[in-house]
Amino acid sequence: MSAPMMVRNSITTRIENAAVAFILSLFFLTFPSLGPAHASTEIQEVRSEGGITAWLVEDYTVPIVALRFMFEGGSTQDPEGKEGLANLMTGLFDEGAGELDSEAFQLALDDAAAEMGFSAGRDAISGSMRTLAETRPEAFGLLRLALTRPNFDQAPIDRIRAQIVAGIHARSRDPETAAQIAFAKAVYGDHPYARQSEGTPETLATVTSDDLRRLHSRLFARDNLIVGVVGAIDAETLKAELDRLFGDLPENADLVSVADVEPKLDQTVRIDYPLPQTSLQLAYKGIARDDPDFFPALLMNHVLGGGSFTSRLFEEVREKRGLAYGIGSGLSNSRHADALVMGTATNADRAAETLDVIREVVAMMAEEGPTEAELDAAKRYLLGAYAINNLASSGAIANTLVGLQFESLGLDYIQRRPALINAVTREEAARQARELLSGEPAVLMIGPGAEDGE
């Protein structure tokens, strides 16, 4: 049912707790937790003759190559009235490029044993390719065409646009969708983050191939490009490939600046709908990724609701009371906004009770912070989870390489990180609990009788 670009999405921010997954349409969770490095994951910084930089992990165990890249500037770059442009564009890169039309391009990709994907986030356009080592030259040749000479032919534009519109139409009576749209508006006001990144039927109708070309030339450049590569390729070969792939792109991107935004908290959005469950989402104050107190906040959140089966929220809401199947919290960080978010879904009759339990758990954390023992356990989790969450496949490693660069964390970050975590004291974590959790949250309730109050 979904338009192909949704299926082809290839770069996602890792979610450590599945329960909060559904909040991600509004907030980006923090970049995956990174822990101690493994000796074999040696990251090389490769710089091509043309000045393009990539991070590389060379590995010949499986004869494949995984490439990930990111162009800063995502759907927030959609011009006013053309919302959905970036998302539409990402559906068109395998629909014809250079001399190849849609069919010829897709058949050539298949012959080159290549999987290619693009997606538009709010802050960046992401792309990926996975291919066999032996067909890598052909596969990268096609990626180069897609990146530098996309055709944006009218027929594929009309088709992909119609699929996106059908998807929007398909969700138009879904109360969850309506609620997410309402909540985004309430929290972000007139900031671009309040917009729907897929656009609306009205804004999509105005999009022309010239709009797509203009956005492509603004966003696809060398100075806002990040690249991560993993697999059966050496640094010298990669250098040449980098120039071949990206060398023809303009040097500078032309991005409109986007303001930072403080999410508007202390409000409740209620959507009354006769559903079998009430879904609850809460947004509290967040913390910037580059704030020196980020790790105290991350550890505190882990104790509160970040652990899959071990957090305070999990214990009180699910284990002790059986109020919900999924419950969790996470730090959400995007370029221009931060928040601490929580989510669950519960029996409608017990929604008020569930909300009370959550607020009690939050209040206690705000007052006292985590215990020493909880903090120690959270530290051990975050230290140990790195290899599992970040090195489990070539694609996961490539994502990590791109994410580290996107957050400007540095080539040695993985080595520095354990010390950053170990240095956090209980007092620092407790201070972050007070700082983030003392205020009133923004609350979204969707369910039967939600408008009657709590």
Place this chain on the structure above:
Amino acid sequence: MPFSTAFTQRLLATMMVAAALLAFMSVARADNGVTTFELDNGLQVIVIPDHRAPVVTHMIWYKVGSADETPGGSGIAHFLEHLMFKGTEKHAAGEFSAVIAEIGGNENAFTSQDYTAYFQQVGPDALPTMMEFEADRMRGLILTDEVVAPERDVVIEERRARIETSPGALLSEEVEATLFQNHPYRYPVIGWMHEIRELDREKALAFYDLHYAPNNAILVVAGDVEPEQVRALAEKTYGQVPRGPDLPQRTRPREPHQDTNRTVTLRDPRVSLPSLQRSWVVPSYTSAEEGEAEALDLLAEILGGGVRSRLYQQLVVKDGIAASAGAGYRATALDDSSFSVYGAPRGDADLETVEKAIETEIALIAEKGVSEDELRRARNRFLRSMIFARDSQSGMARIYGSLLATGLAVEDIDAWPDRVRAVTAEDVRNAARRYLASSAYVTGYLLPDEGVIQ
């Protein structure tokens, strides 16, 4: 506790079977170093070395699923899966999860129609501990009413969250219940709500005592480990669990000959874009004559696997009448399973037009077969998916676990590439003729409910 992956896949069957299939059939042949042996107590062990990261995936698969439940007691296999986290004589509830969390590990479990599996992903040093805990709960589970009651509430919320809040999931559940007239694949894995409410401690323990034993289980260890280490550890842990009584053959009621086509219609006010799915009962890899499942697999790929498939190219691209269209084959099952097609209209086209167009494409394949070029491309995609699959240790563990738990042998997995190569265009046409030209099918319609005002 767990978010039941296999279960989710089943719900999304029509969308995901093709993708899942590529993943789970992608196996061996290549020199992958997979080792298999059996302990004296009947536990089958598979070791899949992968030394790229300091991570191991430890999985135990029980050859029991929802299709092995007693009529009237649906949901017990899945409920027991939740209760397996509630502690043993040796280890209190939560202890195992806390140990995993403290080393940054991941854990979960899932239940399908044919198997139930538990897994942890941890550093190699923790493997002995994981094996000790997992072997301990194979026979040592202790349940009290105090923990059973809230967990039943959790499962009730899970059913609401997965099924009852989703019109599409409700429809799929009832399509299955209609497609299978006698075989227990007609019962939902999570169970019917009224029967979940009746589940209790005694029923869970009776099911546990009957099915959880080393001679009904498969241990799969993938990752940074050697077969000899695993053998020694397995003998020390699982090897101490006594063999259970011989289990009866897994003979379930078989489907009668089906003569009718049936329709299942769900109207819901949340639906705005109508859609349809149609399913036939077909053999699985386990129940098929040699070569037939491979032919069905390739048929699904050529007819409806991705953007180069016939359904997508004709309905979405050329005719421009569909927002989506595709096909899927549930390949991994102990008994006869299902083949499905699906589609949704776009623009001015209506659902009936889409349905007719799908029927036309099926008739065309049944009459004229597929081209050599189509077959070559589909075959190559299957074969290279084996190489891509080796990039994920947990993916490989799941491939072996799910196939062995549904009655295949390691030799079958090894022989799969050659069997795929042996499939001819004639075989694919015959599969279409034999199974899809039949008028014994179930069509599910998901329709807007125009009569209800929100």
